[in-house]
Amino acid sequence: MEVSSKELVFLDNMGFDEDHIKEINKIFSKEAIDLLVLEKDMVRININYLRNLGVSNYQDAFLRFYNMFLMEPSSFEDIFSKYDKEDLIAKLEKNVAIMEHL
Amino acid sequence: MAKRIIDGTSKENIYCLLCNLADLDNKSIIFSAINERKASLENEKEQVDNELMDVSNKLEIAKEQKEALVKGPYEFEGFVKSFDGNKILRDYLGVLGYGGFLDECQKAHNEELKSKDNNKKVDKDVAEYSGKLDRLEEHSLSLDQEIDKASTTYDNIKNATEDVKYLIDASINGNGSFNKDYVIGLLTPFKELAEKFDIVFPNNFVEEASKAIFFPEDGFSSVVKECMGGKYKEILFTTDMSDKIEVPNVEPEEVIKEVSISGVDEESNDINLDDIFGVDTDEDEVKNVTDSEENLDIEEGPKESEEDEEDDDNVGEVIVPNEVDEEEVSNVEEVEDELEEAAAIESREVTTINDEEEPDEELEKTEEEKIESVVDFEEEPEIEEVPEEVEEMAEKIIDGLDNMPVAEEEPEEDEEKSTLNIDMSKASTELKKLVADVDEKLVNSNIENLKALNVSEESLYYVNGNYSYLTDVNLVNKLNYLRGKGISEKSLVDAINLHFIDCSLESIKEGVNSLENSDLGFDKQFLPVFRYGIDSFFKAMEILRNNGIEPDASEIKDYLVIITKCVDNIEADISILKDYGISLLRKNGKYELGLFVKGPMELLQSIDDIIENGEEDLLSTTPEVLTMNVDTIVERLNYVKTNNIDYKEGEVYVDYIFKPGLFDKEFDNPSSDVIVSSDECNSALNKSLSNDLCSIFIDALDRCYKEDHCYKMVDLGTEEKGVYETLKNSLEKEFEAKIINKNTYQMKDTYISRNKFERNLSCLVSLLLKNGEDLISESKEILTVAALYNSRRAEGMITIPQHTEE
Incomplete structure (x- = not known):
């Protein structure tokens, strides 16, 4: 899905639909969006990791904790890789708020 | 042993x-x-x-x-x-x-x-x-x-x-x-x-x-x-034995002893998140979850099946022979093997496979590519039907192993470019200039190292000012230095692709040393910091600590990039938060360091907007709101208030106030009035007052905020202070402004940020007294502008405060 916001074009083909992009624009401050754009490559890698892991609501995770996606990719992976995959996915899908406590 | x-x-x-x-x-x-x-x-x-x-x-x-x-x-x-x-x-x-x-x-x-x-x-x-x-x-x-x-x-x-x-x-x-x-x-x-x-x-x-x-x-x-696939095969130990010893039981859970905790299912080392969050986890419960974090257990340990256990038993008997030097033998075998491999590969490339074993189809398809990617051919080998050349190629493979990564580029038409192992037609003018100034050997060596790491193609052509990986004389030293510090190849690839280390080797070493000498230590999570300068990170940490903010390791990790990149905002932002008495601590006890992404002027506006919407309590219960796009939150608040919809359950704000998707779903995509910009609001204020003096005062405040970035009250002299106090008191006495919260004045239905009013007033008093103005006689205009400047209200929504004597 093509994203509509010009600044957030880096989320193109990352599974974010137009509603997600609208939501990002309404939730994130302009300064946060600028930072995400600046670090877009790192953000993309981390989003892709979560996506490939099978976390279906990774967009929600991003909306809630964008700051965590600004993390060195291998350190980001370490947060999740130490848990049982299926259990982790189920818990994240149930309540994405647990992410910052992992 | x-x-x-x-x-x-x-x-x-x-x-x-x-x-x-x-x-x-x-x-x-x-x-x-x-x-x-x-x-x-x-x-x-x-x-x-x-x-x-x-x-x-x-x-x-x-x-x-x-x-x-x-x-x-x-x-x-x-x-x-x-x-x-x-x-x-x-x-x-x-x-x-x-x-x-x-x-x-x-x-x-x-x-x-x-x-x-x-x-x-x-x-x-x-x-x-x-x-x-x-x-x-x-x-x-x-x-x-x-x-x-x-x-x-x-x-x-x-x-x-x-x-x-x-x-x-x-x-x-x-x-x-x-x-x-x-x-x-x-x-x-x-x-x-x-x-x-x-x-x-x-x-x-x-x-x-x-x-x-x-x-x-x-x-x-x-x-x-x-x-x-889980079919573990035991490693065989030599049967030429002179002694029997026991292979220790592998207990990998010990490997992660330091992070392995109670609540572990002994049969499975998987994390049982139920133990942590409970079966019916909800967001509120999560608030207390930090206490339970220690109870997480980790999956890294093996899931040893019964079969595995049996296998373990079988490994127990192993023997120790005298060490035999097999080097010569192995060298001969190696050459023979490589010859066989080369022959086998070539035969697969050229004709059909005569091996007894049917090769994997997928592997067969990529065979040629793989060989090209690992073997340095000096020229296109013509080996069809020429058995001697098969042998020749095998020798090349053996020799070529010394110089492996070389997915050799097609020769360039331009002879000048052909000596570089990269397609320079894709290079920017800047890169071409940089490359022209250094030894080709360095460039080729760096290309080889970068390709061996399997970095992205973009990284090869990356230029930042006068820096490029291709011309970095210390590229290999940097990589080796970081390897020596325990950084994995994967992290190095990311560090190159994401340009974390496009800085000098010295600055990396200094950064690593500083971190190692601190209580934080150095590890891969700090790599992105090099891009912004390790000094920025330490400065940020110092400002936080000086202000009594002591983030833990997890908070530092979560906000590392934000606090380093936005270090220049931190001091001013903290000063503003102190002025308004807002805590950085969220309900779950974690610091909301993401707030520092906003500069002081933006933060000030966000705080004032919330206060002037009559929602000051939101700042004390949910400081994370300040990291968000406050304009849209105010718009949603305006909508529910206008339509008399309950938006709070006790002190807790309903979720849709913070989640626009939920809000749109709840109210079927309502069209709410868009909050106006500060400039529009001030222009509307000017129009509503239609008073030359007010216009001058608005201009004065514009200069104060836009040029001088004034986010604090202006320091006033004794005389100025006297005038300031007189005017401030008259707001309460003559305009019936009531203090209804720590930072909120209410004048009839209008909420005014008290800090904003005092800041504006101090600016005006300071500026106008210097020009010899009689401020007391102009008090109504001054107070009106100080109260309503930057109030984000649209034309028609501005209520000019009325003097109670009038």
Whole structure:
């Protein structure tokens, strides 16, 4: 899905639909969006990791904790890789708020 | 301990060993050995410490005895002398017939205490215990060092294990090109380390394992697939045995002992998140979850099946032969093997496969690509139907292994470019200029290293000012330095692709040293910081700590990039938060450091907007709201208020206030009035007042905010302060402004940020008094502008405060 916001074009083909992009624009401050754009490559890698892991609501995770996606990719992976995959996915899908406590 | 020698006669066994070293089977013998070593050291340390305690106590007693021997007689003498000094008492004792009693007592006591035997024994005890204590302390210290060393070794080997895993993955999936030196450099330390633990790898291990990486189709792929599919094959130890030893049970959970906690399902080492969050986790429950974090357990440990356990039993019997130097033999075998491999590969390329085994179709398809990616052909080999050339190619493969990564570029038409192993037509003008100024050898060497790392193509062409990876004279040193600091190959690839390390080697070293000397230590999470400068990170931390904000390791990790990149906002933002009395702590006890992404002027506006919407409480209950797009929150609040919809449950705001998607769903995509910009609002204010003085005051405040970035009250002199106080008081007295919250004035239905009003007023007083204006006579205009400037209200929504006397 093509994203509509010009600044957030880096989320193109990352599974974010137009509603997600609208939501990002309404939730994130302009300064946060600028930072995400600046670090877009790192953000993309981390989003892709979560996506490939099978976390279906990774967009929600991003909306809630964008700051965590600004993390060195291998350190980001370490947060999740130490848990049982299926259990982790189920818990994240149930309540994405647990992410910052992992 | 008896040595265990791994059988190197079967390739499959070496492949198993390689998988084992990558910990694909969760049974890494190296991890097991290190853990065993660490556990043994810790056990020994415990014993030594106990003994140390015992000896220390004994020494203490011996010293007390010694002291008593030295001091005791003289103390007694003093006691006796006190009688001598007391004539009445002495006489009294004499009358009673005890005149010689004291002398006798002293004599007997001295004799006993001063006896040589006693002295000797106690001296001996003290000397013996002191010596023993020194030795034990020394031993304890050395054990500490050894434990530290073992921990460091473990960390290093963990990183190396990751690298081997990464290497195997890339090899199997055909998405990497590796330099032979790199592969050998990675595998050799395992062999050397193993020997320290009395595990002897086959002499041909490094060679065979390297070949497996380069030619995975030769049986290695299937071993990896089986291994990853859970079919673990035991590593065979040599059967040429002279002794039997027991292979220690692999208990990988010990590997992660420091993070493994209670609540572990003993049969499965998976994390049981139910233990942490409960079955019916909801967001509120999560608030207290930090306390439970220690109860997380980790999956890294093996899931040992019964079958595995049986296998373990079988491994128990291993024998230790005398070490045989098989080097010559293995070299011959190596050449033979490579010849065979080359021949086999060529025959597959050219004609059909005559091998007995049917090769994997997928592997067959990518064969050619893989060979090209790893072998440096000097020219296109013409090998069809020419058996001699097959042999020639095999020699090239053997020679080529010394110079491996070379997916050779097609020769460029331009001769000048042909000497670089990169398509310079894709290079920017800046890169071409940079490349032209340095030695081609450096550029080619860097290209080779970058390609060996498998970095992105963009990174090869990356330029930042005068920096490019291709022309970085210290690129290899940087990479090796970071490898030495435990950074894995995967993290290095990210560091290159994401441009974390496009800075000088010196600055990286300084950064690493600073972190190592701090209580934080250095690890891969800090790599992005190099881009912004490690000084920025330390400055941010210093400002936070100076203001009593002590984020924990997890908070630092979560907000590392934000606090480093936005370091210049932090001091001013904290000052603003203090002025408004807003805490950075969220309900769950975590610091909301994401707020620093906003500069002071933006933060100020966000806070004032919320206060002027009558929602100051939101700032104290939910400071994270300030990291968000406050405009849209205010719009949603305006909508629910206008439509008399409840948006709070007690003190808690309903979720849809913060979640626009939920809000739209709840109210079917309502169209709410868009909050106006500050400029529009001020222009509307000017229009509503239609007063020249107000216009001047608005201009003055514009300068104050836009040019001077004034986010605090202006320091006023004594006279200015007097005028300021008079005007401020008149707002409450004459305009009936009531303070309804810490930072909120209410004038009829209008909420005004008290801090904003005072800030504006101080600016106006300071500016206008300098121009000799009579501010008291213009108080209505001044107060109106100070109160309503930047109020984000649209035309028609501005209520001009009325003087109560009018």
